[in-house]
Amino acid sequence: MSELGLCSRREADEWIAKGWVRVDGKVVSELGTKVYPSQKVTVERQAAAEQSKRVTILINKPMGYVSGQAEDGYKPAVTLIRPENRWSGDTSPEQFHPTQLKSLVPAGRLDIDSVGLLVLTQDGRIAKHLIGQDTEIDKEYLVRVQYTKPGKLPDADLKKLNHGLWMDGKPLLPAKVRWQNDDQLSFTLREGKKRQIRRMCEMVGLKVIGLKRVRIGRVKLGELPTGQWRYLNADERF
Template identity: 70%
Template sequence: MEKIRLSKLMSEQGLCSRREADDFIAKGWVKVDGEIVSELGTKVLPTQKITLEKAAQAKQQGRVTILLNKPVGYVSGQAEEGHKPAILLLDAATRWEQDTAPHRFHRSQLLGLAPAGRLDIDSTGLLVLTQDGRIAKQLIGEDSPIEKEYLVRVQGKLVGNGLNLLNHGLSLDGKKLKPAKVSWQNEDQLRFILNEGKKRQIRRMCEMVGLKVTALKRVRIGKVRLGDLPQGQWRYLRADETF
């Protein structure tokens, strides 16, 4: 059995992100088979037992995850081409008044807060921003099984077997898309449930079957729903919620 880097194994086991793993190792907060390992680059066997010290667990518990109902006109991540990033919407005034989480908002919560998945500038709905590497990996990891659900308003005429193709049979950028669940909600709105998130995927899929997207809203990620959260407002992910 081949040894692998401890930080990589910690990330694969969902203990934390690789960056966090290096930080925890350097601080002496990681044990392998009960022994503290503090040297970066250490390799271990996949069968060895990894545990985090209480200090590392406390640091993780202090990290926040924020759910934002993103409006049109904001980009998910870094500012680009003069467009504002969604993080600028986060302050005490825009917190949803019905948020029941016990956290008090302070600016330090914006440090290291990053979007876990994209929502393009023309789209609205649920955007997750997190300080927690475990949640980021869960949502945007290569093999993430977590579903994302969208309501999509369209114009145009669907080609003959277009609905079947949307469900399975299209390729983007030379790669076959994973099976999706796509169904009509009403005469001009589709519901998409996807297990992947290629750039502008839904818009490009629709164009391939004769439809033009006029509005796109993400309403669910895994078990977490957008619900009644008003556009432009946000709330904390509660301790009893998981994706």
Template identity: 70%
Template sequence: MAELGLASRREADEWIAKGWVRVDGEIVSELGSRVGPHQRITVDPAARQAQAQRVTILLHKPVGYVSGQAEDGYQPASVLVRAENRWRGDRSGIRWHPAHARGLAPAGRLDIDSVGLLVLTQDGRIARQLIGEDSEIEKEYLVRVRYDRPGRLPDVFPAEKLKLLRHGLHLDGHALRPAQVSWQNDDQLRFVLTEGRKRQIRRMCEAVGLKVVGLKRVRIGRVRLGDLPPGQWRYLQPDESF
């Protein structure tokens, strides 16, 4: 069901437990049941209705908050999802309900020292779309850096090292996917990645002698951070998609 994009694995488990899933017209009651390629999976409308009520939040994460569970005394970014922090520019038309702040999971990392667009969702399909192993959704970052040689960075930073940032680095024993990396201005790089290993950009920069002094995620797929102020959030609009 997850591979077909019908639901997340957790949702599928819940639906099967509630008797909302049928294979070739027969209710499936056992988790992990095998389904052949020519068999037909159908889902009760009640499951679709429950899925439609799940929300996705776009948050401008400030420095000092972790993306997921609280750690080392730092609060998770989800604590900012309160009625008073909702951006006045939210045009989604969705009415706030306290239940929207429960069960939110981050769809991608943004470390404690980084800022920008963080997606928090109750919808497992969106989480899979953004962070599944086969995801190719682009994430765009603006990264302020320092280098140990004086002068204008685009002039003094070696071209071969910039080429290495684009393709050829390894992290944790894995070759990184090709990335788009270019100079945005005298001390800022623009990165576009299709993967998200832990502290990936910081570690990539360290590997070529750059020190990251500021990192901001400004886009995920077709969804941009835009004018969303730091510490505020909005709903993903019904007509938006990553």
């Protein structure tokens, strides 16, 4: 069901338990049931109705907040999702309700000392779309840097940032890295290893002073103020 893009694995488990899934017209209630390529999987309308109620929230994460579970005394970004922090420029007709905080998980991480666009979603399809192994969604970051060696970063090292570096024993996918101004680079990546940009910079003698995510796919941070949030609109697509 997950591979067909119908839902996430967790949602599939819930739907099967509720009797909302059929294979060739017969209700399947046992998890892990084998389905052959020739068989047809369908879901009841209740499943689609429940899925349509699930929200996706965009937040401009400030420094000092973690993306997911609370750790080392730091608060998770989800604690910022309160009515008083909703951006006044949010055009979505969606009304806030505390039930929207249930099962709201980050679709991709931002380090505690990084800021910018963070996606929190109840929709497993969106989470898989953004962070699944085969994702084609790119992410753009503005990175303020300081060169730790004499002179300026050589062009050859800028080329290495674009393609040629290895991490954790594997070559990194090609990236788009270019200067925005004298001390700021734009990074566009299609993968997200832990602290990847900071580690890439270290490899060529750059120290990261500040890191901000400004875009995920076609969705931009835009004018969303730091510490505030808005709903993903129905007509927006990553």
